[in-house]
Amino acid sequence: MNIHEYQAKEIFRAYGVxxxxxxxxxxxxxxxxxxxELGGNLWVVKAQIHAGGRGxxxxxxxxxxxxxxxxxxxxxxxxxxxxxxxxxEGKKVEKVYIEEGADIQKEYYLGMVxxxxxxxxxxxASTEGGMEIEEVAAKTPEKIIKVxxxxxxxxxGFHGRKLAFGLGLSKEEIRPFIKFAEALYKVxxxxxxxxxxxxxxxxxxxxxxxxxxxxxxxxxxxxYRHQDIIEMRxxxxxxxxxxxxxxxxLSYVNLDGNVGCMVNGxxxxxxxxxxxxxxxxxxxxFLDVGGGANPDTVAKGFELILQDENVKSIFVNIFxxxxxxxxIANGILQATQKVEVNVPVIVRLDGxxxxxxxxxxxxxxxxxxxxxTDLADGAKKAVAAAKGEx
Amino acid sequence: MSILVxxxxxxxxxxxxxxxxxxxxxxxxxxxxxxxxxxxPGKGGQEHLGKPVFNTVKEAVNATGATVSMIFVPPAFxxxxxxxxxxxxxxxxxxxxxxxxxKDMMYAKMYATKKGMKTIxxxxxxxxxxxxxxxxxxxxxxxxxxxxxLISKSGTLTYEASNQVVKEGLGITTAVGIGGDPIIxxxxxxxxxxxxxxxxxxxxxxxxxxxxxxxxxxxxxxKENISKPVIAFIAGQTAPKGKRMGHAGAIxxxxxxxxxxxxxxxxxxxxxxxESPADIGKTVKEALSKx
Numbered sequence: 001m002n003i004h005e006y007q008a009k010e011i012f013r014a015y016g017v018x019x020x021x022x023x024x025x026x027x028x029x030x031x032x033x034x035x036x037e038l039g040g041n042l043w044v045v046k047a048q049i050h051a052g053g054r055g056x057x058x059x060x061x062x063x064x065x066x067x068x069x070x071x072x073x074x075x076x077x078x079x080x081x082x083x084x085x086x087x088x089e090g091k092k093v094e095k096v097y098i099e100e101g102a103d104i105q106k107e108y109y110l111g112m113v114x115x116x117x118x119x120x121x122x123x124x125a126s127t128e129g130g131m132e133i134e135e136v137a138a139k140t141p142e143k144i145i146k147v148x149x150x151x152x153x154x155x156x157g158f159h160g161r162k163l164a165f166g167l168g169l170s171k172e173e174i175r176p177f178i179k180f181a182e183a184l185y186k187v188x189x190x191x192x193x194x195x196x197x198x199x200x201x202x203x204x205x206x207x208x209x210x211x212x213x214x215x216x217x218x219x220x221x222x223x224y225r226h227q228d229i230i231e232m233r234x235x236x237x238x239x240x241x242x243x244x245x246x247x248x249x250l251s252y253v254n255l256d257g258n259v260g261c262m263v264n265g266x267x268x269x270x271x272x273x274x275x276x277x278x279x280x281x282x283x284x285x286f287l288d289v290g291g292g293a294n295p296d297t298v299a300k301g302f303e304l305i306l307q308d309e310n311v312k313s314i315f316v317n318i319f320x321x322x323x324x325x326x327x328i329a330n331g332i333l334q335a336t337q338k339v340e341v342n343v344p345v346i347v348r349l350d351g352x353x354x355x356x357x358x359x360x361x362x363x364x365x366x367x368x369x370x371x372x373t374d375l376a377d378g379a380k381k382a383v384a385a386a387k388g389e390x
Numbered sequence: 391m392s393i394l395v396x397x398x399x400x401x402x403x404x405x406x407x408x409x410x411x412x413x414x415x416x417x418x419x420x421x422x423x424x425x426x427x428x429x430x431p432g433k434g435g436q437e438h439l440g441k442p443v444f445n446t447v448k449e450a451v452n453a454t455g456a457t458v459s460m461i462f463v464p465p466a467f468x469x470x471x472x473x474x475x476x477x478x479x480x481x482x483x484x485x486x487x488x489x490x491x492x493k494d495m496m497y498a499k500m501y502a503t504k505k506g507m508k509t510i511x512x513x514x515x516x517x518x519x520x521x522x523x524x525x526x527x528x529x530x531x532x533x534x535x536x537x538x539x540l541i542s543k544s545g546t547l548t549y550e551a552s553n554q555v556v557k558e559g560l561g562i563t564t565a566v567g568i569g570g571d572p573i574i575x576x577x578x579x580x581x582x583x584x585x586x587x588x589x590x591x592x593x594x595x596x597x598x599x600x601x602x603x604x605x606x607x608x609x610x611x612x613k614e615n616i617s618k619p620v621i622a623f624i625a626g627q628t629a630p631k632g633k634r635m636g637h638a639g640a641i642x643x644x645x646x647x648x649x650x651x652x653x654x655x656x657x658x659x660x661x662x663x664x665e666s667p668a669d670i671g672k673t674v675k676e677a678l679s680k681x
Contacts, residue, residue: 114492114496114572114573116572116573116602116603116604117603117607119496119499119500119573120496151493151496151497151500152497152500189493192491192492192493194492194572219491219492219493221465221489221490221491221492222491222492222493222494224466225466225491253630255630263546264546265544265545265546265547266544266570266599267542267543267544267545267546267547267570267597267599267625268544268545268546268547268550268625270599270600270625270626270627270628270629271544271547271550271623271625271667272667273626273628273629274625274626274627274628274665274666274667275666275667275668276628277627277628278665278666283628286629319546319549319550319553320529350549350553351529351532351549352529374668375550375667375668376666376668379668
């Protein structure tokens with residue numbers, strides 16, 4: 001799960017990670033009020049969407065008067081921002097964050113993520129703040145300093161020194177930097193984050209370090225113990241169909257093709273997409289019905305697939321381990337009673353209780369349910385059906 | 391021969407009396423696995439599926455001599471269960487539970503490593519030595535005895551691959567579902583040398599997925615250390631680029647973890663890389679006939 005910049009900064013503040021003062025606003029007048037309360041004569045108006053690259057797309061702007069704050073906020077709210085992280089459809093801006101202007105002396109990058117190789121959280125810093133960090137990593141990897149932090153010892157001075165000296169900080173800058181980094185580590189661990197990015201982290205004229213931007217992502221598996229984070233979830237940032245799917249324990253991603261897929265297991269679901277393409281078709285979706293599939297969730301899966309008007313055939317590919325095939329078979333039958341399934345459904349059920357499942361489907365005797373013998377046979381039939389050739 | 395588990399392996403089940411624990415323990419016993427007892431705190435002294443239930447893993451180990459634990463406890467308690475197993479002298483913990491917090495698994499795995507306990511999973515189908523010992527949730531009947539070792543990140547693709555291998559008239563020595571979570575126990579790099587050293591295994595199938603760089607590490611390792619033919623499939627060739635919020639994950643591995651990148655690395659290491667998931671069995675047969 002991801003949160004907005006203003007929410008991440010609230011968390012930072014609570015942990016003593018220095019951030020500029022600011023407030024969120026949902027309209028122009030509200031933005032003006034926030035700016036007035038902040039005082040000063042320079043503000044930044046920042047679109048709040050779950051994607052990076054806002055600056056280039058016109059989602060971060062400076063204002064030198066209260067009137068300008070109001071005008072910029074009015075313009076930004078309601079606009080659709082397209083950045084390299086939003087996809088071509090972009091994201092609609094529903095709120096802005098008004099922040100006091102900062103005296104930027106130098107920009108850095110600071111991030112944290114789980115390093116799967118060392119199996120520890122790693123903190124990364126770079127002098128190339130404000131840049132596309134992917135680009136820095138590709139072109140000048142030596143400019144990214146990484147330090148893996150063993151959670152059994154926690155954040156130590158040496159971790160901070162390695163980063164600080166790597167950034168070429170001066171003697172008097174090292175202490176405030178380490179303090180900043182240590183607080184950030186605590187945020188990451190306490191909140192079960194899986195990503196923190198501060199780009200840029202700035203050094204001000206008075207030698208302070210401030211998080212000018214803040215991105216946070218969290219481990220979904222740990223959300224049950226973070227009610228505060230769950231409350232920060234912004235469903236308007238998520239695909240409504242995916243949200244609906246998740247309610248039923250289904251994992252769904254919409255794609256461009258016309259062969260719908262319902263599969264158990266993420267690996268087999270991806271492999272099913274791969275083989276549809278291999279057989280000359282295009283998958284319409286990724287859908288993993290998961291380990292806890294029952295007739296209700298399977299019926300829901302059909303509803304989700306059939307919402308997409310492009311779908312011309314559906315390939316149900318289930319290899320039963322935890323998911324017993326008879327449950328899937330019952331789900332298919334229930335779905336055909338609940339939802340009008342007006343496209344051919346190619347069904348391949350194998351594994352636990354496959355025989356019982358075949359029996360259930362056979363006895364039901366439904367016209368557009370077509371049995372497949374194996375993966376390749378199912379994919380071929382599904383692709384042919386989508387082309388109207390079956 | 392086989393790797394890690396066989397017909398003599400004594401297994402206890404943590405989360406024995408729960409719904410999933412009960413269903414799958416029964417299935418494992420029916421397959422022939424020596425499940426010698428289980429652990430459910432508060433139910434010690436009872437009997438379940440004809441086997442004794444203990445309050446602690448230590449008691450279970452002392453009373454039964456079990457060396458392997460199959461773990462079904464709910465995600466919030468899984469790290470505790472893994473650490474208890476490690477503390478009680480269990481040699482291998484097979485963690486089936488799905489949805490364990492990453493931070494918990496990070497600590498649990500570190501402690502397991504410190505105690506010398508191997509782990510498989512979490513969020514995996516488990517391990518099976520064909521027609522001897524099934525510790526997990528896979529449909530056992532697919533795994534016929536043979537000479538192909540199998541390592542897979544994906545549960546259902548493990549079944550698919552085994553099914554194809556068996557349909558070619560071949561079979562499986564041991565199949566290990568390693569899981570696809572960010573922190574997992576035994577991985578390709580640890581399992582490949584076990585299969586290399588196993589006399590019965592003549593070819594190794596590895597199933598990977600997009601994300602992370604375990605397959606890239608495996609490619610390097612295979613090039614230097616594995617003489618048996620390796621057949622690989624990477625799922626997610628057609629997966630669209632995710633709408634990620636940040637970039638940090640890609641920076642660490644120095645790669646984007648795409649299927650193509652992994653397939654190229656494996657091919658360069660002399661691995662038989664299959665493009666269609668339906669061609670796994672066929673390719674294993676071809677690779678073995680060239681030996």
